[in-house]
Amino acid sequence: MRLGRKKMPVYRLVVTESASARNGRFIETIGTYNPIGATETVQLNSERAKYWISVGAQPTAAAAGILRRNGVEFKGHPKGEYVAADSK
Template sequence: MSVKIRLQRHGKKGKPFYWIVAADARAKRDGKYLEKIGTYDPNSNPAIIDLDVDVAVTWLQNGAQPTDTAKAILSYKGAMLKNHLVGGVRKGALTQEQADAKFAAWIEEKATKVSDKEAGLSKAQSEAKAAAFAAEKAVNEARIEAAKPVVEEVAEVVEEVEAAPETIDEAQEKASE
């Protein structure tokens, strides 16, 4: 039986959500699977990936072949690196402690990159909000400046009306005389 590590689509139309599964290669895309390895949510930035790295490495060691997208996700989360390091330990190229140290250093470096990206995104978002606010403020000020002559004319008319002490009835009587 040929085993693939692939994505199984869930979620609704336009809002995909994926399970990362180990499944028989002959099974349908969203059909029966052998084991759920993790989840992948591409709707957020950066995408949220929850992966059990040890289970993924076990499947890779047993001969499971990841699809292109699944391989990219496994590589992003370090499962492919850990698989490579486990192979090196098995061949005697390095010790288990060295492999664990290399993997821990890689994980720490990856976490820094992700946090830097999140900080950059939040900074860019706040700068965009500030620029939009400044543009809106400029438009409002221009609108107020354009409306000043009209406001002054209305104020003059109001003053004239207030200066005339007569009521409508008195004005009609004067007009009829």
């Protein structure tokens, strides 16, 4: 979910139903991502991210990259399903 102002984006990492609108209702906020500045800033609740992946949540490609860079290990299956690395 994009927040911020013109040319100064800040993103929320949220858990949402697949049928919801892109900026619509969401279940839980698991973090924020600020790509602007000398270093990108990520605040992430990794325990909640691992939980949601373990119960079947599928991150987008952009969210998966942010999660991997911040230590949330999971593996993708050929069918597109994701599993948290420590859950099995």
